[in-house]
Amino acid sequence: MKKHFYKIIFLLPAIFCVIFSFGQVKKLNDPSIVAHQKRMVFESWGDFRPYPKYTLGIQTNFAYATVWGWLSPSKNQDYKNGADIRPLKPxxxxxxxxxxxxxxxxxxxxxxxxxxxxxxxxxxxxxxxTSATVEADPLWLLYYKKMLKPLNLFSENPQNYFEWQLKDDKTYQNMLANGGIAHLKKELDLLKDKYKNSRTLDMPRGKRFLMYHETLIGWRKFNQQIRAFDQKNTLFLDYKKLLSKSKIDIEPYWEPNDVTIVHEVMIAYKNKF
Structure with a gap:
């Protein structure tokens, strides 16, 4: 047991020395590498280290001979004797x-x-x-939404005088009989279809508001037609009612001829002459 303890004690200094030696970073200051770094940036082209050394005219620097001299690769000699190829020069x-x-x-x-x-x-x-943003358009919100609201609320398939906004049921029945309701129904379907297209189809903003305007004009004309039909049928029913109350037997008018007139005169004056 003591032997193992002594071994550990003797090995600890060696372990600390190894760790300390690996933990140190030695700074390398090689003049050749520094000169190469200067060539690779912008300082200057040259300073090709290592330098040659001559003894009695004989090259004695082996490092120079293997890097730049006669023992070096041809590409090293071309690099040294070539043009300035610094990548960071002007x-x-x-x-x-x-x-x-x-x-x-x-x-x-x-x-x-x-x-x-x-x-x-x-x-x-x-x-x-797009039709997805029509609800947020300022012009729609300020004007056309309010003006076209009656058309939007108008029933698509009116079935009585109240839904057609007529005076009474007699007017509705008379218009239904003479074809006025059928004509108005066609006009209403066209207006509803144009209103729906202006709200759901994708189109330029200007064209959409032209459709709004055309629909509004058509809606005003449609209201005028309803009022006109209503007034005409009301007058017709009023005249019919008056005629039914004031029936007068009118005797046929007979105009006598000349022979009849002479005969009547002779009868009237036969005892006077």
């Missing part, structure tokens, strides 16, 4: 890409504004076209 590829991105962003903003305008216009057009 005319670099990265700068061009960023400028192009800015142009694309500005163009995207313009397109977004146009799309938003089109969307807003489409929503407005939809609100003007």
């Amino acid at each position: 005319t670099g590829l990265e700068v061009q890409r960023l400028v192009e991105l800015e142009f694309q962003r500005a163009e995207a903003e313009k397109i977004k504004l146009q799309v938003d305008s089109l969307h807003t216009r489409n929503v407005q057009d939809l609100a003007h076209w």
Whole structure:
């Protein structure tokens, strides 16, 4: 037991050393990497480290020879001896890409504004076209709803004088007999159908209000026709009633001829001459 305890005590410092060594971060400061970073950004093109070293005219820096010298790949030598390809120089590829991105962003903003305008216009057009928003239209609420309310409340299939808004049942029966009710029923069906279409069909807002206006004019003419039929039938029934109360036997009118007149005169004066 003691042996295990001593082993643990001796191993603890080693464990702490390993943990401490792994926990430290060593800062790497390689001049070649720093020079490469400068070439890759915007500072300057050059400073190709490592530098060559010569002894008696002989290249003795193996690192230079393998990176930039005669032992290096051809692409490294082309890179060193080539043109300035810094991506962040004023005319670099990265700068061009960023400028192009800015142009694309500005163009995207313009397109977004146009799309938003089109969307807003489409929503407005939809609100003007669809029948789902007719109840909220200000002109309908302020005028046509009130003016067309009597037509909307008028019965679709009137069956008596009260529903037809006539004077009495005799007038209704007389109009039913002479075809006046049938004529009014056709006019009423046309008005009801036009009113229903103006409220349920999808159409431009202007056309919808033209239909409202045409329906209102037709409703006024329809009321005038009802009043005219009512007055005419009332007068007819009144005249018929007067004639039935004042029947007079009229003797037939007979106009005598000349022979009859002479005969009557001779009879009247035969004893005087």
